[in-house]
Amino acid sequence: MNNEIDRLTELFRDILEKPDLILVPELDGKSEEKWDSFSHINLMIAVEEEFELTFTPTEIEESRNAENLVKIMAEKGSNIHW
């Protein structure tokens, strides 16, 4: 995993209030109960600020699992990969 994944993990830990969370591609709203629509918006705003990205409404909806989120961030030029 690269440093960008570590930075993203910190955002997840902070917003989902899970200090031990390990970010894996399979993580989504089904496996993580706290990842609901409220926390998703907080997460996406935090990702935009931290990584200096802007998501479209469709990308915001499609980013509700970690694999898609990382893929979309990479497509937007972030040097992030698993």
Place this chain on the structure above:
Amino acid sequence: MTHPSQSAAVTWQFSEQDQLWFANFSGDFNPIHVDSVQARRTLFGTQVVHGIHLVIGALNSICQNMTGLRKIVRLDTQFIAPVLIGDTVQLFVQDMSGDHEDQISWITNHGRNCAKMKVSFEQDTRQSINLPISVEKLVCHEASEEDYLHGGGSLPLFLNGAELSEKYPDLARVVCPLQIAQIIATSRLVGMQLPGLHSLYNGLSVEFSQSEPDAPSELTYQTLRYLPRYKRLKLSLASAGLTGTLEASVRPTPITQPKMAHITNLVQSKAWKSKRAIVIGGSRGLGEAAAKILAAAGAEVLITYLAGENDANAVAEDIRSAGGCAEVLRYDVLKPNEPDFKKLAAFGPDLVCYFATPKILLNTSGFSESKHDFYAQYFVTGMWNLVTGFLGANTGPFRLFNPSTNYIDNVVPGALEYAMAKADSEVLCNYMAEEFNNVSCCSRRLPPIKTDQSVSLLHKEVGDAVSELLPILLGDARSV
């Protein structure tokens, strides 16, 4: 977040009276807090406790063991999830001794954090504060995108010290009244002004310093940032001795169904001419769309509602203005009363569409027997009582349309009990069709459809009610 040895400082359950108390105390009369009929059409389906009421309650508990006068130096609070009227929530405070100047507290709802707060105090030498005990009530403002982008203004401060002392005596005893007035003013700002009518309060972050004695008693605000894709605002705040920011969201507006003028253009058939249809739960959403489709297809329609009398009358008026026939009746499927039921039975339906549904909240995981029973009361017991009641009243043969859900085939998190109860309703329909000569049934598993039930903070592509229901009501649901 809760330490295993930590016990709750307070357990709260907020009632209708508590909601009204805080609305009067703060001036925040947003309907999501105080109007059960309007609140049922919001994201949460019921009244939401004012976030700042939680903060005031938490501060009161923190002040319980404090002696002398204190001034808040810094307050950070985040509202993570809504607390609904009737919810039992618990306040946890890191240290209740009153010895620490920094206090962290959080509020949980069924073990899940819904608000957290960090507050710092210092000793205070109280100055006399001259604040009005009330100000003119604001009209809840329906703000525009322009307001969100460039909003700004000021609100006068007020504080009813007697009310505060009675309800939250430790807070009134310890904390500077001006600061309490400033904190509650932020609730009025969000709920009544900006974002106003369609608002959600996300969080507050303020710092306090010494205020000038003659500083104006008002809270000024200005949009710092608006993110349209998230409908999220950040406002700057300033008041006597206060600077900070707050974050708020624009919540989705209630979903409206197309007018009859539009639906009559889509419905060419008069398949229901000279037939009578009862639409249980027809004041909005799928029921509203079904009532209009059936009326457009020639049916005489009786629309029932539980709480939305005005909504139901508006649907009926729309149907009548397009030349259709529609009546309205209040009917509670959980507590049907004899006179209302007699009126329903006397209508002599050829079709009964059963849309009675409570708010579906997809906010828990696992299985809850009580949640299943709650839904089953509507989808199974209510339907059984209605159908067997009609049979007992000899209303004649009729067809029953049971709108089910495709969550039965593809269960989504939090919807397990809802899907199970809907599956039960399908079984019940099959049984009734088999056992009762005068009843035929049509259950259809519908996808998520754009209604108040499916509304979300996130952009989601879902079907529309008329497109989904039209082929069913003009096809399979027709009389056999």
